Amino acid sequence: xxxxxxxxxxxxxxxxxxxxxxxVGVQLxxxxxxxxxxxxxxxxxxxxxxxxDQPDLYIIAVSDDAIRSVSxxxxxxxxxxxxxxxxxxxxxxxxxxxxxIFYPLQTFSKEREIDxxxxxxxxxxxxxxxxxxxxxxxxxxxxxxxxxxSAQRKSLHLxxxxxxxxxxxxxxxxxxxxxxxxxxxxxLKPLISETVRxxxxxxxxxAQTGPARRNDRKTIEAQxxxxxxxxxxxxxxxxxxxxxxxxEEEL
Amino acid sequence: xxxxxxxxxxxxxxxxxxxxxxxVGVQLxxxxxxxxxxxxxxxxxxxxxxxxDQPDLYIIAVSDDAIRSVSxxxxxxxxxxxxxxxxxxxxxxxxxxxxxIFYPLQTFSKEREIDxxxxxxxxxxxxxxxxxxxxxxxxxxxxxxxxxxSAQRKSLHLxxxxxxxxxxxxxxxxxxxxxxxxxxxxxLKPLISETVRxxxxxxxxxAQTGPARRNDRKTIEAQxxxxxxxxxxxxxxxxxxxxxxxxEEEL
Numbered sequence: 035x036x037x038x039x040x041x042x043x044x045x046x047x048x049x050x051x052x053x054x055x056x057x058v059g060v061q062l063x064x065x066x067x068x069x070x071x072x073x074x075x076x077x078x079x080x081x082x083x084x085x086x087d088q089p090d091l092y093i094i095a096v097s098d099d100a101i102r103s104v105s106x107x108x109x110x111x112x113x114x115x116x117x118x119x120x121x122x123x124x125x126x127x128x129x130x131x132x133x134x135i136f137y138p139l140q141t142f143s144k145e146r147e148i149d150x151x152x153x154x155x156x157x158x159x160x161x162x163x164x165x166x167x168x169x170x171x172x173x174x175x176x177x178x179x180x181x182x183x184s185a186q187r188k189s190l191h192l193x194x195x196x197x198x199x200x201x202x203x204x205x206x207x208x209x210x211x212x213x214x215x216x217x218x219x220x221x222l223k224p225l226i227s228e229t230v231r232x233x234x235x236x237x238x239x240x241a242q243t244g245p246a247r248r249n250d251r252k253t254i255e256a257q258x259x260x261x262x263x264x265x266x267x268x269x270x271x272x273x274x275x276x277x278x279x280x281x282e283e284e285l
Numbered sequence: 286x287x288x289x290x291x292x293x294x295x296x297x298x299x300x301x302x303x304x305x306x307x308x309v310g311v312q313l314x315x316x317x318x319x320x321x322x323x324x325x326x327x328x329x330x331x332x333x334x335x336x337x338d339q340p341d342l343y344i345i346a347v348s349d350d351a352i353r354s355v356s357x358x359x360x361x362x363x364x365x366x367x368x369x370x371x372x373x374x375x376x377x378x379x380x381x382x383x384x385x386i387f388y389p390l391q392t393f394s395k396e397r398e399i400d401x402x403x404x405x406x407x408x409x410x411x412x413x414x415x416x417x418x419x420x421x422x423x424x425x426x427x428x429x430x431x432x433x434x435s436a437q438r439k440s441l442h443l444x445x446x447x448x449x450x451x452x453x454x455x456x457x458x459x460x461x462x463x464x465x466x467x468x469x470x471x472x473l474k475p476l477i478s479e480t481v482r483x484x485x486x487x488x489x490x491x492a493q494t495g496p497a498r499r500n501d502r503k504t505i506e507a508q509x510x511x512x513x514x515x516x517x518x519x520x521x522x523x524x525x526x527x528x529x530x531x532x533e534e535e536l
Contacts, residue, residue: 098504099503121504121508139473139475139476140476140479141476141479141480141483141494143483143487143492143494145486145487146479146483146486146487152475154472156472178472178475180468180472182468185466186466186467186468188511189462189463189468189511190462190463190468190472190473192462192508192511192512193458193459193462193463194459194473194476195495195496195508196455196458196459196462196521197456197459197473197476197477197480198476198477198479198480198494198495199493199494199495199496199497199528200521200524201452201455201456201477201480202480202483202484202489202492202493203489203493203497203524203527203528204447204448204451204452204455204524205448205484205489205492206489206490206493206531207444207447208444208445208447208448208489209489209490211440211441211443211444211447212440212441214440215436215437215440215441216437217433217437217440217441219488221390221407221431221441222390222444222448223484223485224390224391224403224404224405224429225390225391225392225445225448225449226448226449226452226481226484227481228391228392228399229392229448229449229452229453230477230478230481232392232394232397232453233453233456233474233477234474235396235397236394236396236397237457237460237470238453238454238456238457238459238460239457239460241394241453241456242450242454242457243392243449243450243453244446244450245446246450246454247450253349253372256372257372257443257446260439260440260443261443265523265526265527265530265531268523268526268527269451269520270447270451271523272516272519272522272523272524273451273454273520273523275516275519276454276458276516276517276520277450280454280457280516
């Protein structure tokens, strides 16, 4: 039984609390707010707890900017401390403690239930025993566990900004273009789904189609002229330029 | 029974041939190449056909640039002529003929089978009877039929370039970032799928997350510095700028 104390009240913490509380093999001792005196009160009280009620690790699931100060409150707690951020190095945690990372690579919002079994969890630790513990903990909720370094995790987080945040904004542009012309956005959804299914069988490099892929300058110019929003024009130009560059040797 | 003669040998024609040949209610008379003398030979031969072997319509599924010249060969054929392009106006077809549009809004490649039942088909016609015929034809293969004007179709095609071509290129960038850092691209796929599933229940405007959505300039600067490819930097900047602009009033 792995005993966990979770810190934070955001989306990641909310989902981890949700899944850990119904997972066999994990005992969620406490979910603490990172604000006010919640942590110091807990640490004080914990001194009187039985050995069985001590956590094996603290999971800090707070905003990137707060990780340092929150983790300082746990300094010298003689426990493993991990955070759940994609972009923050492990070194930000106090070096008096055993340190690690437990990063679920997914977009979380309270409105949507997540099937954790398919959520990749990226772990990192300084000590072999801690790595083993984090793997064991991850295995209670997912089939997909990766050991990644802080540098790799940083790149993954950047890639996630592209494939999640940027893709979603592109959907938003599609939605606006539909609204402007009074066609329902739903008409684009089968295309959006097929675009994703396609990369299951073809690498995106090979799946690429469209005017930029064909170097069809006439259509590119016509579509740029068609766009009214200055920011959408800039996006059209930047992505088109990048596609042209990617395939220029083939053309 | 609707009788169709299909012209073209590209991906759209290939898929239409595939589906029409197994659809009850449609008789595919012929699939003609747009090259050489195939069309003129067919028209000559057709003069001797029985009334029952005459097509109700010609579907021209060729590249945008070839639609005009191909359709000129069918001039005065006294039949309905439609093309399948998203970006070309109906007016390009010869005005001596009855004209229309039969535009399946999907990405087609010969390697991938398509479930036509969910492919939206956009139709347009000048005459009510022809519109009825095109609806009837579309209904034999899909549940999703839309009447759209040439102007609406042009915007839909532009939106399709965003949500399909541009999104796929963003997946390609994610793939490259993974390769550079020796993590498997597969690790991003659950996130990619969830990004699409999310817009089933939330409009993209509300589903937006990430550093630009939070106006988190520190992370934006750090990620821009992290990107090595000049074109990827430009895409990062353009989309970030557009997200900041979209939500600036809320921040």
